[in-house]
Amino acid sequence: MQEKNIDLERIRAAVKQKIEEAVPEAKINYCLTCGLCASGCPATGLEDMDPRKFLRLLVLGQDEQILETNWIYACTMCQRCKYACPMGIDVGRIVYEIRGMRPREERPRNLQRSCDLQRQNNSTGIPNEDFVWVVNDVLEEVRENEPQWKDLTAPIDKKGATYYLNQNAKEPTVEPEEMVPLWKILHVAGIDWTYSSEWWDGANYCLFTGDPEDWEYTVRKQAEVVDSLGCRYYINTE
Amino acid sequence: MFFATLEGLRRFNIPHKFEFVSIISLYAKWLREGRLKVDPAWNKDGLKFTVQDPCKLVRQGLGDVVAEDLRYVIKKVAGEENFIDVWPRMSNNYCCGGGGGSLQAGFVENRRKYGKLKFDQLSATGADVVITPCHNCHTQVIDICDFYGGKWKTTHLWNWLEKALVIDDSGVQAGKD
């Protein structure tokens, strides 16, 4: 597609500069325009964009186009481009920074909402009491209905447990029975573990909105909870 | 997401006393140690399994080591001969297209076009079951399977691990104490 002509009296690549300041290792300028990234990227062609063209627009200071394109949400920041890029350029990281440059109210609503909810505790927004209730309810049901699992446990806030386990919020909200297999496995393996009644969500959508403060806040909260329980290991379930 | 916590702890230099681990690494470890015992005998019909390597866990997380662990567990659970690997694989695998918040972001058409590569790759294995150890992958793989008319079943690993568990006295007793 023929783009509009680009007149470069002076290059003012403000977005590029901003990224370089935030991420000194971004190496945007190093791009050889070899296209290896575009060849390996499943998002190539979406929104008439690909990682190489994206970097090129940044270098040429086409900031308007960069800030406007929704390709930043087509890119999943998977870093497969960086994996093989001869210069090791991390397009995912660059996309993250640009997502953050978008005003909150102009970001995809549900994505931002997931993070906002996460900041309060978990990405689905169910109250912590509900999580505790669901866990206990499901556990009760298994112990009653499946005699061989009458001793199954799903401890919550057990201080000093060796392992801390997080739980993707999707299960307690929409498919609670999906929690059971893991409990059983842990039980058979004889693992001393616990959930926590706060900051228990295994997902974290604040990784994707572009605000490092939100991301940091949520991870910090998790760390505090796990340390306060005194667990040696923090198991992520995904 | 594994990477969210792993990288968050590192990037923001968050103090912590625990060690951050993946359940996949632990499954493999417990199987190797004999702490968990499984028998693939349940798979009489020879259901074929393949796998999705979550970017956040593998490429951005623990790399090929955890991808090998993942395969080790699936092969133990489903039978060595019933695992069909994908290509590209492990650290070089494609993102499913559900990552980066795209399931929430709402650009459904883009997300599905993105996922076409994953769909083709998984279809090419001819597998009956796709193991997705990440919730985003799980949701996306189910969606592209439906959308593009795939025939496989998309599941977490734990369901099959549970199915293959050999529960002898020592195992259950351990939990009792």
Next chain:
Amino acid sequence: MTTPRGSVLVVGGGIAGVQAALDLADSGFYVHLVERSSAIGGSMSQLDKTFPTNDCSACILSPKLVECGRHLNINLLTLSEILSLSGEPGSFKVKIRQNPRYVDVEKCIACGSCAEKCPKKVPDEFDLGLDTRKAIYLRYPQAVPLKYAIDPEHCIYLKKPGRCGFCEKVCPAGAINFKDTPKEYELEVGSVILALGFRPYSPESLDFTGYKRLKNVVTSMEFERVLSPSGPCMGHMERPSDHQEPKRIAWLQCIGSRDINRACHGYCSSICCMQAIKQAVISREHSASGDVDATIFYMDMRTYGKGFEAYYERAKAEGIRFKRARVHTVCPATGDNLRVRYADEEGKIREDEFDLVVLSVGLETDPQVMRLLHDMGIEVDADSFAETTCFRPVETSKKGIYVCGALAEPKDIPQSVVEASAAALEAERLLHVSRWTETKKKEFPPERDVHAEPPRIGVFVCSCGINIASVVDVQAVTDYAWTLPGVVFAQNNLFTCSQDTINQMAETIKKERLNRVVVASCTPRTHEALFQETLREAGINKYLFEMANIRDQDSWVHQHDPEAATQKAKDLVRMAVAKVRGDEPLPYNSVPVTKSALVIGAGIAGMTAALSLADQGFPVTLIERKDRLGGHGRKFFRTWQGQQVQPYLDELVQMVEANDKINVRVKTTIEEVSGSVGQFKTKLSDGTELEHGVAIVAVGAESYKPREGKWNYLYGKNPNVHTLLELDQRFIEDDQGLSGLNQAVFIHCVGSRVPERPYCSRVCCTHAIDQALHLKDLNPDMDIFMIYRDIRTYGKREHLYQKARAKGIIFIRYDLENLPRVSEDSGGLKLEVRDPIVGADITLHPDLLVLASAVRPRDDVGELSKLFKCAMTSEGFLLEAHMKLRPVDFATDGVYLAGLCHYPKPVEETISQAKAAASRAGLVLSRDAVPAESITAQVNLQKCTGCSVCTQVCAYHAVNMDPNTGKAVVDTGLCKGCGACVAGCRSDAITLKNIGNEQLMAAVEAAMEDF
């Protein structure tokens, strides 16, 4: 320094080490050549064909290896490693360990029986593991020394004595020695030359390439072995999975090069682009059907060398596909095929399927070599190559220790050969007072006069192990030889070339009073010199000898018809006997040497060459057509490494002027040249007549100025449009105006790689980028754009390209279909160019437009080349004797070339080449006389009609008309024995000695006898 040693240690037996050793040994120094493996030859011996000439690599390399192996003044130490090095220039002490071969090289006749019986198969490292060899092995069929070796890592007997030992039982020569032990030598040498080469990068850690994961993904080095006739597929192109011939092949470039992410090699490996094109071209030749679909995926096509661009264009014209794209991942497809998905330059996704994928892997330094360099205290750069500088391109950080070849930077064979000679020159310069002090000289007994004797012919029929004997009935051939007229002796030998047989042959010649010898064996290419020397040792003239090639031309090609092969062997022997009967002893001609040199052109090349010779005590006349010394170098600001050129040049001029061995003549040109190697007579424009033994042509080139036409870009019309050298001038003058510029734009390839000048000018990419960086230093806020076609910053120059990008210099690609458009716009300059990646036109407003214009040959080079009887390329550059292995010699003996008149090149390569030319010239100047051809033309004055056709057809100007007699005369010093005059003569008046009608007709008649 006390009197230095007259010997040199050369470490590494690849082409660079071999060339350095030969140069040194042929000019009066004794050489110890140390090689880690069991045979010399290095990486070049593993290649199939070489670019851009498509010569068979082994074929052009073998003669040099054979020469090296047989050289009286080269001590070949294979299976050897350096333990320690101490001392100083002129006197180094070196400890060497030679690991046991377990095979006595004096006894081994390389018959191969041992390997045949050896039960232990191991991966063959020479074939990069694509095939197996035995635990007792010959590194490769043309190995020098041609001796087997036992691999102690795998030998069953050596691991568990008492078991196996089959080789010892079957060896007919008793050569196996299981008790062999390591030997340590302590040598004293005056200088050391490091030629340790490279190893190919292993892409195993790059999972996305599929290497070691998908069967039909191979490296470029592996593919060389696949193509090679001595490789695992015997030259039939096969892919690994099913041994089928691949029809669709892809090459992926820059695997392990220009990659700071996964490979950690930021440099360009320099050779891979040409290697890939060559492989694509050759794969079509190897294919039975010839319809191989060859695709090369690349970033920049770097065909920057002499003849490279033409090779590239020819490949394109032949239908080889070039895709400016990089594949992220190689995926498996059905039937062991491979699928690649890639984005084209517009970002469109495409998919292709191939039968085979070749990874063009880069070059890197072997970690073992790194340790050795470290132990020796040799500094290496960040890329792990030996550190050198532009002005001292073959000198290491340690005085008296020199480096050549890929150890200092990835490079191709010609450049390695140039550096090998340059490194040899440095050693010669250092040790010249001790020339001929440690060398040995072969003495032969006086020759028997056989003129009056009737022919007494001896025939030696070789079995060549089983090579000949398994097909040809050698006993029947020997019996038959006895029946031929003149034959008084015939014998069959297992290996005629083995040392004991050779000794016995000399004895037989004396005892049987033979005066003609025929050996029926292999090829004269490798063995004629050996047998001829045997004749001399036995006291007869070496030209009383013929070879019948009953192996390469008989047993090897008629394996399935032994009877006919035996008959053919008899025919060949009968012909050789018939011819040798008429052979006469010929004189060993030589030409006395005038020990002085003429160097033409006093630029960097000419001055460097002159100093290189003068420092060894050889008088030099250095002539320069202009009124001052310095040449083209006067126009350069700095080298790509950042060294200022002008101070260097001033120093060079000073040294030349201060050197009393150099006679400088400015404003002087050449009028006339006569004579030949050793004895040139040259008339200069000032009327003087010079006598000199050699000449070095270093007349430089010019910068193209695009005053009009398609590549004008307002040059000469707008004051802000410059050529690179004009900008250099502003840098030299420290022009303050430059730092005030807002936008500078460089257009690359101005007048290069275009129909009227189809070659790449090699230097401009690096030069332009270095200038852009200098502008950035002057004003960091300046916007700089490079409008380019392919960036060709080969080798370590790639770091400069990376640095330029890092500093924000923007590179926009154009091609000939989409040229940048330059116009004037309200007083300023305007440049429009399409950026293929964003797919948009970009408009720039430069305050400075720099044209990277071509380097073009001088118009008057043609006349000079005629005077010295040298050839020229179609582009107008001077043409060396052989593009690969004789890069500074002309076909005319005693004349050498260096610098830009050969091809565009940067300062460091010019300096290397000048030193190399001096080293080659030293081969002549170091001797009192040089050998000349014995088989020369002779004129029968009775028959000569004086028509002068012979003088016109002689390419060497060796035939002239005698003004007194009106008949032709041959200058035996110039005559090469090519026979053009013989064929041209209408009166049958010219013949070649021993290849006259008499001898040839005798052979032909003998051939027809049975019909």
